[in-house]
Amino acid sequence: MVKIVDISLDSSLKDTKCQTLADDVFMQLRTAIVKGDIASGSKINEPQLANSYGISRGPLREAIRRLEGCKLVEIRPNAGARVVSLNKSQVLEIYEIRESLEGLACRLAADRSTPESCTALRELLARQEQQMQSASWQQSYQHEGDVDFHYLIVRLSENQRLFELLCGELYYLLKLCRARTSAQPSRHERAFREHYQIVDAIEGKDGELAELLMRRHIANARSTLLSQHQPQNGDISQEQL
Amino acid sequence: MVKIVDISLDSSLKDTKCQTLADDVFMQLRTAIVKGDIASGSKINEPQLANSYGISRGPLREAIRRLEGCKLVEIRPNAGARVVSLNKSQVLEIYEIRESLEGLACRLAADRSTPESCTALRELLARQEQQMQSASWQQSYQHEGDVDFHYLIVRLSENQRLFELLCGELYYLLKLCRARTSAQPSRHERAFREHYQIVDAIEGKDGELAELLMRRHIANARSTLLSQHQPQNGDISQEQL
DNA sequence: TTTGGTAAAATTGTTGACAAATTAAGCCGT
DNA sequence: ACGGCTTAATTTGTCAACAATTTTACCAAA
Numbered sequence A, B: 001m002v003k004i005v006d007i008s009l010d011s012s013l014k015d016t017k018c019q020t021l022a023d024d025v026f027m028q029l030r031t032a033i034v035k036g037d038i039a040s041g042s043k044i045n046e047p048q049l050a051n052s053y054g055i056s057r058g059p060l061r062e063a064i065r066r067l068e069g070c071k072l073v074e075i076r077p078n079a080g081a082r083v084v085s086l087n088k089s090q091v092l093e094i095y096e097i098r099e100s101l102e103g104l105a106c107r108l109a110a111d112r113s114t115p116e117s118c119t120a121l122r123e124l125l126a127r128q129e130q131q132m133q134s135a136s137w138q139q140s141y142q143h144e145g146d147v148d149f150h151y152l153i154v155r156l157s158e159n160q161r162l163f164e165l166l167c168g169e170l171y172y173l174l175k176l177c178r179a180r181t182s183a184q185p186s187r188h189e190r191a192f193r194e195h196y197q198i199v200d201a202i203e204g205k206d207g208e209l210a211e212l213l214m215r216r217h218i219a220n221a222r223s224t225l226l227s228q229h230q231p232q233n234g235d236i237s238q239e240q241l
Numbered sequence C: 001t002t003t004g005g006t007a008a009a010a011t012t013g014t015t016g017a018c019a020a021a022t023t024a025a026g027c028c029g030t
Numbered sequence D: 001a002c003g004g005c006t007t008a009a010t011t012t013g014t015c016a017a018c019a020a021t022t023t024t025a026c027c028a029a030a
Helices: A021-035 A047-053 A057-069 A088-112 A116-134 A139-156 A160-180 A188-203 A209-229 A233-238 B021-034 B046-052 B057-069 B087-112 B115-133 B139-156 B159-182 B185-205 B205-226 B233-239
Strands: A073-076 A080-081 B073-076 B082-084
Touching: A021 A047, A021 A057, A021 A160, A057 A073, A057 A080, A057 B057, A088 A139, A088 A160, A088 A188, A088 A209, A088 B087, A088 B159, A116 A139, A116 A188, A116 B082, A139 A160, A160 B087, A160 B205, A188 A209, A209 B046, B021 B046, B021 B159, B046 B057, B057 B073, B057 B082, B073 B087, B087 B139, B087 B159, B087 B185, B087 B205, B115 B185, B139 B159, B139 B185, B185 B205
Parallel strands: none
Antiparallel strands: A073 A080, B073 B082
């Protein structure tokens, strides 16, 4: 697999120092949640988890409070924390927000585009195309490529708070959803074409068009996700109410 | 002062149960921060604060972690937490996000408007006008009215996550800014006219127009805020870096 | 069998004490 | 007097034990 230098933007999020146990276990738990290793709606048992990670309950509770800040768990007083379980309408709400914010990010990225940033985008597209042409491309890779594309756009917006909001909070929620629902392979080629159009608009410094295309791109993704019914999660979210 | 029934939407945020010390002190600290009782950029001393609130450091640390989730404090490992201090460009970033999200909220509110919601909006406008006509209207009241208007719009969008994002996170950051910078009185009449136009668009179920007007309304507020230089905060934020 | 209450177990909330790291103070040499 | 080092004090991070609440298990009565 081709590894382009620092287009993978995870570094800016992953290098949160593991100096403190609370932050360390926070990241481990976040990974476990978005990967689906901890089921949606499942209760978080403090003594059990603390024992599992070999730490005390103090740092663990702080980690859980940080997860609550990312909206990945819900805490009820004297009843503990549960991993969030999103039903279809809640995912729709997130997509509405995402459509608006990534449209903004895309417009800003277009307004502030430079030859260097466009080169980085083109390289990412090339990498994406290469993945699609390879016979044994797995869905996870495609998803990673898609995520990287959106990460890069948001970073090129040069709005730090927007970056934190999308890449530090909303994207983890979407990862959580994606880990539960199966991807629709037919959408990949279409998504690639849309990415290509978006980069063209950014390179042309056409902010309005870039925003429009990104919004439509996300609206398309939402429609695809909406058309397929997710059997397992909708019910679980009802149970916990 | 006239008190209309439950147009004040704070209840949905304030009634977070004070059953646990951590949540209680979290809300107290949040109020103290946004009101300016704790200075921007100032360090948070755990033993001192814990003693001040008469609690132990455990719950206090959890409260601080929740404040970090709201982006009201910044925590650095082994160095403690500091109240955020936003310079002008950071406030601008927030306004960009706000313009996008409240535009979305306004469009949704228009699409889903009912006679009842429009009545509530009209009552709020009447209250606002009454405040403006009264001779001794103070800036704080006007700000409260303005905040209530935006709260109501966001709630009428019926997007729960959007509500939490704006009213549970971003608005507190803006309150923090407003507490530091002096309001510009000349803008109030203009803001009221803009509110009126927005309600008209919502009542007419014209989502596109409502979104446009709200975006312009916030862009105007941003321009006003941008034109006045804030003397004290810009430097403080430099110090802490 | 079901229902209700009671007691036991488990879990969450809270506390104070200890360890590690950072910051401040003091000292010495130049 | 100034800079750098050592040491002391403060502060943060972590832990284990205690208190309070909730959940579960159990038994008796209808």
